[in-house]
Amino acid sequence: MTRSPPSKLLLKNPLLSLLQKCRTASQIFQIHGQLITTNIISNTFAASRLIAASVVSDALTMDYAELVFTQIEQPNSFICNTMIKGYIEVSNPHRAFNLYSWMQKKGVLMDNYTYPFVLKACGLMLGLQEGREIHGEVVKRGFELDLFVRNGLIGMYCRCGETICARTLFDDGSHQKDLVSWNSMIHGYVRGGEMGEAQMLFDEMPERDVFSWAMMIDGYGKKVGDIVHAREMFDNMPQRDLVSWNSMIDGYSNVGEMVAARRLFANMPEKNAISWSIMIDGYARDGNPKEALNLFRQMVRQGTKPDKVSAVGAISACAQLGAIDQGKWIHIYLSKNRITLDVVVQTALVDMYMKCGSLDEARKMFNNMSERNVISWNVMIVGLGVNGFGEEALELFAQMEMEETLMDDLTFIGVLTACSHAGLVIEGLQIFNRMRSDYRIEPKLEHYGCLVDLLGRAGKLDEAQNVIETMPMKPNSALWGSLLSACRTHRNITLAEVSLHRLAELKEDDSGVYVIMSNIYAEEGRWDGVLWIRKLMTDRRMMKETGRSVIEVDGGVEEFINGDGSHFPRQERDLVISSLSKMMVTAI
């Protein structure tokens, strides 16, 4: 390919003007073909247009742009800038930065467009060191006078948490500032939860736009949970846009105020998929998966196309409810509507299938994943563990080791839980001991909890007690509770009483704890103990927590509450129970 200046003829070339209007992949393919046939592609300007069109198009991946890019012998700055921008858009800041380094190596001159892009890439990959080097380069080449570049620098420092460096640039009076400079700086403070600083700048700034307001609402609502100030901002905002409504609703949802969130959601002038996602996720997190699913169904009915995020919320609601049919329905819906099943959605599906007990589906999904992150592995290991497939969980853990996949503390909670459910005491102990030495992960309270559970279930009660008493941090009620349960299984009254005593000291002796203790006494025929506990519970007016369960009935979710006979006529219910009991007896 040769480099040639664009002739007047080329500028007017209908193919190139058409390219700017192209949005679909097939349109771009067609023009690409014609550019090759006519050899117009050998012109750098024409190739730039093609790259720009493919980067802008939603239908094409960066792979396609890369394909065109690699065929250009001497890419100019424009082409490189467009590629860097494309990489940022598809959240691949590392490739963006690599291309910048490549430009340096090849001697492609950076211009005032290159720096804002590549600085954003540095901010996104938290590459402070790289950002600093570029800052030096910018100063050396005199680009710090460019407002876009300066704002790029401020943004980069803010993203990397260096608000002080950013502020120095911001406060430098010898250069002009604009609304974006102010907003970038405020955003930096908001990210770090420094709402006082953010507020001061907000009050000082000469003009504000919807960005400024939305950031403050988000900062107060989500970052620091100060819902009162967030609402004040929202109420004072001159012209609310969709984003500010979403931010405010998200703020409420974040602090668990779902009633207030729902009220705003109902009153908002227009909704998008994000508004629905916030509510679905909010309900799912707030322990109301039933309502999360209702909203998801409503969203589909009302014609808002769910995206990946809203689907993940709904899938996790299904997982909480064990609503396998609806989970499958969402899975099919996503495939039918060509919504990409990325690693997050796939992981949510694996988790859902696991929690619903469909292990084969979960395995199939996991095995077919082209990309896995640490969460995907964790979900699989935990799922196998709690479903009693401890050995398989250990195999996966070994596979992770072999593939040198990054592990985190949840991985160890998963694998230790798996060992404990499967009675793999020696394996569990070995893994626990290797946490610090081999993986540099400091065992937390939860890991000690797993260890106590592992030993307790295996009947090694003294060793479990020893762990609790010698561990480096203060044991919590879950640990003593776990030991108490183990004492019940292995009939150890003395240690059970010690555990109960410790739980009482921690003021965590709720009704559940006493019910277990009472059962232990009863199983040993210690009726004096049973009476003592019963009296204690009555004196303290302790109530047993109401038992609840949910099942799927004809595509809906039904909740059953212990003692509430309103669902079925009593006779019918008794009939079902007795036939189920018979089936179970026959099965055994």
Place this chain on the structure above:
DNA sequence: TTAGGGTTAG
């Protein structure tokens, strides 16, 4: 001679 920087959800 094509383009640019600052908000929202896992």
